[in-house]
Amino acid sequence: MAALDLGGETPSVADRGVWLACIECGETHAPFDDVIYRCPDCDGLLEARYDEYPTFEDFEGRGVWRYADSLPFPEGVSIEEGDTPLYSVPGIEAAVDVESVRVKHEGANPTGAFKDRGMTVGVRVAQELGVGRLACASTGNTSAALACYGARADLDVLVLLPAGKVAAGKVAQASLHGAKILEVDGNFDACLDIVAELATRGDAYLLNSINPFRLEGQKTIGLEILEAHREEHGEWPDRVVLPVGNAGNTAALYKCFRELVAAGEMREDEMPALTGVQAAGAAPMVEAVREGRDEVRRWDEVETIATAIRIGMPVNAPKALPGIRATGGTAVAVEDEEITQAQRDLARDGVGVEPASAASVAGLRKLVDDGEIESDERVVCLTTGHLLKDPDAAAAAGSEPIPVPNDVDGVLDAI
Ligand SMILES: *Cc1c(COP(=O)(O)O)cnc(C)c1O
Numbered sequence: 001m002a003a004l005d006l007g008g009e010t011p012s013v014a015d016r017g018v019w020l021a022c023i024e025c026g027e028t029h030a031p032f033d034d035v036i037y038r039c040p041d042c043d044g045l046l047e048a049r050y051d052e053y054p055t056f057e058d059f060e061g062r063g064v065w066r067y068a069d070s071l072p073f074p075e076g077v078s079i080e081e082g083d084t085p086l087y088s089v090p091g092i093e094a095a096v097d098v099e100s101v102r103v104k105h106e107g108a109n110p111t112g113a114f115k116d117r118g119m120t121v122g123v124r125v126a127q128e129l130g131v132g133r134l135a136c137a138s139t140g141n142t143s144a145a146l147a148c149y150g151a152r153a154d155l156d157v158l159v160l161l162p163a164g165k166v167a168a169g170k171v172a173q174a175s176l177h178g179a180k181i182l183e184v185d186g187n188f189d190a191c192l193d194i195v196a197e198l199a200t201r202g203d204a205y206l207l208n209s210i211n212p213f214r215l216e217g218q219k220t221i222g223l224e225i226l227e228a229h230r231e232e233h234g235e236w237p238d239r240v241v242l243p244v245g246n247a248g249n250t251a252a253l254y255k256c257f258r259e260l261v262a263a264g265e266m267r268e269d270e271m272p273a274l275t276g277v278q279a280a281g282a283a284p285m286v287e288a289v290r291e292g293r294d295e296v297r298r299w300d301e302v303e304t305i306a307t308a309i310r311i312g313m314p315v316n317a318p319k320a321l322p323g324i325r326a327t328g329g330t331a332v333a334v335e336d337e338e339i340t341q342a343q344r345d346l347a348r349d350g351v352g353v354e355p356a357s358a359a360s361v362a363g364l365r366k367l368v369d370d371g372e373i374e375s376d377e378r379v380v381c382l383t384t385g386h387l388l389k390d391p392d393a394a395a396a397a398g399s400e401p402i403p404v405p406n407d408v409d410g411v412l413d414a415i
């Protein structure tokens with residue numbers, strides 16, 4: 001099984017206390033000498049490791065870089081990402097039979113999605129490696145964040161998008177921040193295959209979530225949730241429910257918990273249950289969890305209104321599946337109508353999210369209805385992106401404007 005143990009000696013390849021380890025064969029690799037995305041020995045996924053794991057006492061400041069002691073560098077290419085709100089949602093809490101529900105809204109990041117947390121670290125690593133061009137395949141938000149952080153670092157950015165399947169706000173962001181945008185006649189997984197090949201040939205530095213340093217930045221979602229939840233409730237949440245596309249966040253949260261266990265901050269049996277939600281039309285992780293398999297079967301045909309998670313082959317599954325199992329979590333699929341209803345419900349509580357984000361709340365509701373989540377649980381739902389990312393979906397989920405004549409009587413008649 002996966003080599004996910006964080007203990008052990010610092011290997012000679014370590015640089016400033018940081019190295020990369022293969023989660024399959026355990027081999028260690030220098031972090032900033034050559035550009036590698038997978039284990040050169042066995043093709044396994046890589047994970048960043050440190051000679052020391054910090055406790056909450058060690059953190060100071062705000063945002064992602066508050067957690068610098070758990071990141072590969074003391075600072076990065078920053079646009080003040082992170083430090084997002086943990087909202088109460090009174091309407092949803094009243095309607096769902098659990099002890100408490102909080103919503104961690106990642107739409108409050110600079111580009112409106114959590115991807116910024118990964119990019120502030122990943123682009124810093126790109127500078128260390130001295131690469132000239134950054135690239136990603138994207139369902140939209142990764143391209144927006146990479147374009148923004150690449151612009152800030154003054155590096156060229158190339159993005160490959162599935163033609164016709166990216167929400168309007170996201171393409172607009174990538175475009176205005178100055179990325180070169182290529183629309184591929186294929187789905188996200190096809191885009192990733194191509195850009196991974198370009199990266200292997202040395203034509204670009206890949207900043208998809210296969211890049212282990214991006215997940216280091218995304219770990220801070222977990223640190224913020226834990227700190228804020230403990231401050232409010234005096235304890236960690238029992239469960240974190242999140243949308244799953246490439247399963248980068250699921251992997252990053254599990255790493256966050258493992259590091260806190262290694263630091264002596266958290267007991268292993270206190271790790272919040274990682275609970276992944278996918279759209280029914282793109283649910284390979286749910287299939288693997290339900291069937292108890294260690295490997296995910298690639299879905300070639302995927303479809304859902306939640307375009308950010310319209311993914312048939314979650315690249316981080318080998319890191320995420322052990323996390324779901326070890327924390328006593330699960331995975332569930334929700335229909336597009338359930339996602340849209342959850343998007344409306346969040347909006348009624350004042351939280352505006354894009355469809356993929358609402359999947360977390362839709363999944364919570366389904367698991368409570370199915371009796372898989374108990375009524376005494378404290379739950380945090382992750383909402384990954386802002387409502388304005390996908391204005392078409394938001395307008396379709398909301399109500400139609402009513403046309404009125406240009407006079408007061410006409411307006412009075414209509415209200
Ligand atoms: C990228 C993204 C996801 C998927 O996250 P993974 O870490 O790949 O599982 C979900 N929601 C939104 C809005 C995203 O941008």
Ligand SMILES: [Zn+2]
Pocket residue numbers: 022023024025026027039040041042043044
């Ligand atoms: Zn290996």
